[in-house]
Amino acid sequence: xxxxxxxxxxxxxxxxxxxxxxxxxxxxxxxxxxxxxxxxxxxxxxxxxxxxxxxxxxxxxxxxxxxxxxxxxxxxxxxxxxxxxxxxxxxxxxxxxxxxxxxxxxxxxxxxxxxxxxxxxxxxxxxxxxxxxxxxxxxxxxxxxxxxxxxxxxxx
Amino acid sequence: xxxxxxxxxxxxxxxxxxxxxxxxxxxxxxxxxxxxxxxxxxxxxxxxxxxxxxxxxxxxxxxxxxxxxxxxxxxxxxxxxxxxxxxxxxxxxxxxxxxxxxxxxxxxxxxxxxxxxxxxxxxxxxxxxxxxxxxxxx
Numbered sequence: 144x145x146x147x148x149x150x151x152x153x154x155x156x157x158x159x160x161x162x163x164x165x166x167x168x169x170x171x172x173x174x175x176x177x178x179x180x181x182x183x184x185x186x187x188x189x190x191x192x193x194x195x196x197x198x199x200x201x202x203x204x205x206x207x208x209x210x211x212x213x214x215x216x217x218x219x220x221x222x223x224x225x226x227x228x229x230x231x232x233x234x235x236x237x238x239x240x241x242x243x244x245x246x247x248x249x250x251x252x253x254x255x256x257x258x259x260x261x262x263x264x265x266x267x268x269x270x271x272x273x274x275x276x277x278x279x280x281x282x283x284x285x286x287x288x289x290x291x292x293x294x295x296x297x298x299x
Numbered sequence: 300x301x302x303x304x305x306x307x308x309x310x311x312x313x314x315x316x317x318x319x320x321x322x323x324x325x326x327x328x329x330x331x332x333x334x335x336x337x338x339x340x341x342x343x344x345x346x347x348x349x350x351x352x353x354x355x356x357x358x359x360x361x362x363x364x365x366x367x368x369x370x371x372x373x374x375x376x377x378x379x380x381x382x383x384x385x386x387x388x389x390x391x392x393x394x395x396x397x398x399x400x401x402x403x404x405x406x407x408x409x410x411x412x413x414x415x416x417x418x419x420x421x422x423x424x425x426x427x428x429x430x431x432x433x434x435x436x437x
Contacts, residue, residue, distance in 0.1 A: 191419065193369055195332040203370040203424050290421050 157259030159242035161185065163251065164211040164285060166270075167236040168229075174248050175226055181212035181282065186239055186263055188294075204292045207265055209239050213283040223283070224272065231270050237287055239263040262299050265289040302328045302395040303335050303366060305380075306403060307387035317393045317400035327380055328395075333367040333428075335394055340432070359436035362404070364392065366431065370424040381427055382413060392431055406431040 149155070161184045165176040187208045192200040218224055242260035243251065265287065273284040291297055304317065306326040318326070340363050345355040368377070384390055391403035409430055418424035 191424070193332055193371075193418070195330075196334040201332060201369065201371045203418065204421070290423055292423050 157242070158257050159259050159261050160254070160256055161211075161239070161241050162243065162254060162257075163238075163240040164209070164213075165238040165240065166227075166230045167238065169234045169236065171233070175230060176246075176249065177211065177213050177215065177223075177285075178252055179214055181214050184211045186210070188297075191290075204290055205294060207263070207287075207289045207291060207297065209237070209263070209265075209285075209287045211239070211285040213285060214280075216281050216283065218281075218283075227270055227272060227285075235266075237265050237268055237270075239265075263297055264299055265291070265297065301335055301397055302330050303364070304328050304393040304395070304400065305384050306391045306393065307384045308389045308391070309387065311389050312391065312403060312405075315391075315402040315404075317403060319400075323376075324380070324383075327377065329366070329368045329372050331366045331372075332369045333365060335364065335366065337394075338363040338365065339437075361436055362433040364394075364406070364431045365428070367426060367428045369426045370418060373425050373427065378415065378425060378427070381429075385413065390431070405434040407434055408432075 161180055163176055163178045163180060164184075165174060167174055189206050189208070191203045191206060193203055195201050213223075215221055215223060240246075240251075240260075240262050242257040243254055244260045245262060266289075268287045268289040271286040273286065274281055275284060276282075304326055306318075306321060308325070339360055341360040342358045343355045344358050345353070347353050368381070385408055390406050390408065392406055393403050394401045414428050414430075416426050416428070418426055
């Protein structure tokens with residue numbers, strides 16, 4: 144093993160605002176992508192722990208919680224609800240995109256305040272749809288949670 | 300760190316010295332989340348004489364261990380190993396006190412369903428609690 148020393152700040156801390164949520168249906172090989180996620184979209188990874196006989200907290204796994212605030216709100220015509228219902232009944236991957244780049248089937252809209260990219264990918268989850276009104280419009284809130292045993296295959 | 304070793308055999312052991320060379324299918328070590336303390340379970344004969352005097356005679360006592368192996372140490376092969384351990388006619392444990400291993404101690408387990416629970420109902424978080432009792436009395 145070699146030493147790991149994270150010492151320098153320059154070119155080590157990147158801006159990667161949350162940009163998009165994408166779903167990949169593994170059987171149909173179809174992508175569904177939603178860009179322009181609104182503020183309040185976030186991800187959170189918390190640990191599930193248990194105290195051992197020495198008083199230390201042992202990590203058993205992690206709970207991933209994703210929230211995406213979706214601005215596209217012409218629900219009667221844009222087909223989003225029907226599509227998400229179909230995705231929910233199938234096997235799919237959920238990609239939570241941060242920063243710019245790494246897109247497969249389209250060129251994403253331009254964005255600012257980024258200098259790197261990263262994505263979170265989870266599987267075996269379900270999407271929960273909620274709706275709320277903000278100022279002059281309604282918007283959709285997509286939520287997904289997933290338990291993962293370790294953090295080795297979640298950040299890409 | 301203190302560990303507990305679970306070991307099983309198809310035949311009774313005559314050499315009880317801890318053997319670190321056993322394979323994963325015969326012996327596994329666990330740093331259980333519960334204390335690895337040896338508990339003493341006493342069986343007494345007690346009653347009241349015709350004179351009214353109460354008595355309590357120690358008949359025998361057995362050592363016991365309550366151990367919980369949680370999801371941080373349990374993968375599918377560990378669950379299979381513990382199932383085999385419980386099925387085995389000759390089960391042994393050895394405890395590590397921080398410097399050395401004890402001799403193997405023959406134990407028995409409770410009957411019934413495999414004592415496995417799933418934390419928060421998650422199949423990836425199994426937890427097994429064993430009550431192991433020494434075969435020989437003290």
